[in-house]
Amino acid sequence: MHALLASDVPYWAQSLLRVLGGLVAVLLPAGTVVYLFLFKMMSFMQSRLGPMEAGPYGSLQLFAEVGKWLQKEDIHPARADKFLFKIAPLVVLASTFLLVVVVPFGPDAWFTNFEAGIFYALAVSSVSVLGILIAGWASANKYSLLGGLRAAGQLVAYELPMVLAVIGVVIQAGTMNLQEIVVAQNAGSMFGWDGLGNPYLLTQFVGFAVFMIAVQAELTQTPFDMPIAESELVSGYMTEYSGFRFLIFFIAEFATAGVFSMIAAVLFLGGWGVPFSWFGWTSLGDIDNWMNIVGPLILFTKMIVLTFLIMWVRFSYPRFREDQLQGFAWKVLIPVSLVNIMVTAILKVAF
Amino acid sequence: MAKPKVPGLLKGLGVTFGTLMRTVTEGAATVQYPHEKETPPIRARGVIALHEGNCTSCMLCVRSCPDWCIYIEGHKELAPPRRAGGAPRKVNKLDRFDIDYALCMYCGICVEVCPFDALFWSPEYEYSEPRISDLLHDKSKLGEWMETVPEAPELEAGAEKKGKK
Amino acid sequence: MTLIGDRQQLSYIAAQAADARVNVELETEGMTLNIGPQHPATHGTLRIIARLDGEQVVWAEPSAGYMHRGYEKLTEVRTFPQVTALVNRIDWLGSFANEVPFILAAEKLMGVEATPRAQHIRTILFELSRIANVSLFLGDLGVQLGAVTPVFFAFRDREYVLNLIEAATGGRFHPNFDRIGGLKDDLPAGFIDETRSVMKKLRNFCDEIENLLFGNEIFQSRTRGIGVIPKEVALQYGLSGANLRASGVDWDLRRDQKIAMAWDKADWKVITHPDGDSFARCWVRLQEVRESTRIVDQLLDTIPGGPVMVKVPKIIKVPEGEAWVSTENPLGEMGYYVVSKNDQGPFRVKIRSASFNNISIVPWLLKGVYVPDIITILASLYFILGDIDR
Amino acid sequence: MGVFPLSPADTTEAPRDERRETELGAILGALGGNVADSLLKPNDDIWVRVTTESWRSSIETIRSLGYAYFCFLSAIDWMPSPFGKGENDPTQPAPERDNSIVQGYTGGATRFQLLVRLVMPGSTSGVNIKCDVPDDSMTVESLVPVFAGANWHERETWEMFGINFAGHPDLRHMYLPQDFEGFPLRKDFPLLARIVKPWPGIVDVEPLPGDENEEESEQS
Secondary structure, eight states, X not given: OHHHHHTTOOHHHHHHHHHHHHHHHHHHHHHHHIIIIIIIIHHHHTTSOOOOSXXXXXXXXXXXXXXXXXXXXXXXXXXXXXXXXXHHHHHHHHHHHHHHTTOOOSSSXXXXXXXXXXXXXXXXXXXXXXXXXXXXXXXXXXXXXXXXXXXXXXXXXXXHHXXXXXXXXXXXXXXXXXXXXXXXXXXXXXXTBOTTOOOHHHHOHHHHHHHHXXXXXXXXXXXSXXXXXXXXXXXXXXXXXXXXXXXXXXXXXXXXXXXXXXHHHHHHSOTTOOOGGGTTOOSGGGOOXXXXXXXXXXHHHHHHHHHHHHXXXXXXXXXXXXXXXXXXXXXXXXXXXXXXXXXXXXXXXXX | OOSOSHHHHHXXXXXXHHHHHHHHHHOOSSOOTTTSOOOOOTTOOXXXXXXXXXXXXXXXXXXXXXXXXXXXXXXXXXXXXXXXXXXXXXXXXXXXXEEETTTOOOOOHHHHHOTTSOEEEEOOOOOOOSSGGGGEEOHHHHHHGGGGOOOOOOBOTTBOOOSOO | OHHHHXXXXXXXXXXXXXXXXXXXXXXXXXXXXXXOSSOTTSSSSOXXXXXXETTEEEEEEEEOOTTOOOHHHHGGGSOHHHHHHHHTTTSTTSHHHHHHHHHHHHHXXXXXXXXXXXXXXXXXXXXXXXXXXXXXXXXXXXXXXXXXXXXXXXXXXXXXXXXXXXXXXXXXXXXXXXXXXXXXXXXXXXXXXXXXXXXXXHHHHHHHHIIIIITOHHHHHHHTTSSOOOHHHHHHTTOOTXXXXXXXXXXXXXXXXXXXSSGGGSXXXXXXXXXXXXXXXXXXXXXXXXXXXXXXXXXXXXXXXXXXXXXXXXXOOBOSEXXXXXXXXXTEEEEEEEEEOSBSSEEEEEEEOHHHXXXXXXXXXXXXXBHHHHHHHHHHXXXXXXXXXX | OOOOOOXXXXXXXXXXXXXXXXXXXXXXXXXXXXEEEEEEETTTEEEEEEOXXXXXXXXXXXXXXXXXXXXXXXXXXXXXXXXXXXXXXXXXXXXXXXXXXXXOTTOXXXXXXXXXXXXXXXXXXEEEEXXXXXXXXXXXXXXTTTOTXXXXXXXXXXXXXXXXXXXXXXXXXXXXXXXXXXOTTSTTSOOTXXXXXXXXXXXXXXXXXXXXXXXXXXXX
């Protein structure tokens, strides 16, 4: 994109492009995830077909749902704190948009490219907790409150293993810039063989496992969906929402799933890149311009694979209890990721 | 529980993935209702059909209905004699035969109790109405259901043929 | 049995701790949570009023009655065949099983007994309705614990059983097939072969559920040691069925009672579990579905020939007397105490439904547990609201 | 395979049921003077009626004999319903009904009787225990101290029949609204659904004009 920036695109057009790109980068994964996994894969796993009426194989069902939600009245409980109640879904969605900003889609296709990228990503991902807490508190509903508190406790507990899991990658790559992490993986080699690059999935598999579990919890997907827990808390912090505010929560949920999968793909699967040795590239500067088109597609494919994992687990497992979840985070995940960091650091120094 | 944690969790994933593949290869267990329909069994108690000619308005079905959802009105009239030269017969003429399907609980007691084989079960089920009052079927509508009444099914081996119904 | 003693003590200590927490000086304000009557986890409209301290239950009390239909009153103005149609609706998931004890009680008063073939077919349909009922429980268990998939498996496979029941009786949910002195009709041709293949599917379903849910470590950590009911308490509260057998009481009316049904013609075993916790209750039910499929398979081989109805008068008058008959229904012991005054209808029918007793233990059981465990415990106790409220 | 007994009228020789005879003997022996009446129907069941004063202690005694499983508790209103089955023609005068109170097995003297069934766990040896409810006080001792499970059953019985249970910890309505008045399972409580709507079976086929009394003359 900095090729574009170098040309004479005026600033307003650049901004417009970025906004449009951001929307696409958030909504496209969300829509795909919802249709492919929530509608179709879940149905197929349950011996049914899912939506079939709207469009071929129900592919337009999502638009129908969005239309339905947009038509609904924007209601709020009488005792609710109206301003907070209304702003909460936006806070949650904002966190998703903030997250997508640092994801690199190609050698030049990025929104921002700054040095502490992963640090920033992990920081803004917790903004959604604020939104959830606000939603739970402002709804004036006991189920919402319990859901919001659970969400807060859970997300705080899982933020830490996630950060610790990423540290391994950062140590190995020697940078916090996501773009450079991608390059480091694809330009790297394993014991001198560079046919696959060096995706950190292979060296950081412990980190990957911890990261994916933490993502599952961060996204409040089963088995960590206690904040929503429809059999206990009706719908947790979303209980009182309807219409387009619920839609925003819904989009945020699946868009965040997509964006986190993208970040996981960037960190562990080599992001948008293909192993550079295939085309004889050595550094970021060598890469042909067509990667700006193909790169996003590659990243998208990797994202689909990772969301498949997330959703597969979601549709198969029952949920934990809140205290078991905390125990799991503090007693298992955090020690494991600390050991992982230690081993990584030792090996890094050794080699 | 000799084995460590992993197997149970993985088995669960295996079950869902297996079902996914089965649905892809063998098709779903569900039926896309308005496009394809399952045929209910012959005995299915879908709707009650009335063979008006057999009804003698004896009121037995009305009186045995647990829900009081059958309404009959009738009057006596003279019919030509059976044999030539006989006295004219007095027969019961059916004026009204209504079943209120909003009340009916499909127990089938009326069909069973009918001594003249005027009531039958039909497996037809698509007669829902937007207005509840339309669920009161009168005798012409009940008569139309007669076309859908199937033959009684063959019985399983070892069954003793009964004389009637 | 020491196992139970220890756990009982632990749960007692937990309850005490919950009580004590309310009384300390630095008391935080509790919260009263209304679970239900409209709530995803209450099959029907059971309402649970829970006083919470954080997420821990200080006390909880179920409040029934949102679906009270007054069946005991309704039976007084109905004739015996009409009551049969009515009692179908008590436990609506296993409705054929509701008719059987009532008809048996009426037959006992009349002094008639159904033909061997009728008894046999009754038993087969009884077990089919148990399978239909409990398989849905197994699926629903998943939903209660947050797993979405099992319930669809349950609906899928229960459908085959319901199709069988519909093919034989004409009613999918409310068969109304039992008559005093036998059955309304004989089985339709092809029923036996069809049932055999369905039983295979059901065993397969049990394996699937076992792999998907019961083997899952998350499921086990959610259910093991949760809601332990010791044997003595279970007997005091009159728990029955799988809830009782999961507490280590080896008692199944199908085996222990001499009754005009065909269970003694099949080779099967009573499943018990010593633990008495939620997992034990669910596990016992899962195994019972397997045993039921075995019973059905064996009974299908040995259906005797002959009529399905003995001669009874067209208009039935039941002689004066009182009779109690209970059977081991899907939910537990279901019995009818029928008082007749030589009339077409009963004078008084006391319906002893299993869920009423099974749920009456809930206030005792819920003390000191966490909110998610309320759901686990309720799910594992397994009630049908129509069976509580009648 | 137990064959059900024929009704007493048809019995030519009474079948013996030695198991139940010993069981009943044990119960009667333990209860002593507290038994008002008892009945044994061979191959069927045992009924025991105990005196009202000894209600709780009798149940306790029977429980100590091994009948530890609490099956149910309820009551029976022996007064025949003044409304019949609700199948009266409202335009006609109400038909004469026999309103005399006749108790069932093991007799009794009051309109209401309590009924409890206890079972020996692991078997089907059960016993139906009845007890008269005094017509004036309508109060019986509560069984909750003996069987915790009696709690809900007594609440239900209190709500439906208006029988008070002295010593019950929490006598509240179970099903009905807390301010509901009346006791629905009493026979003199009308079943409104059967009263507000006339029975469709009242109407009969209209006769031919001009011949009223020839109902049974022509019948082929």
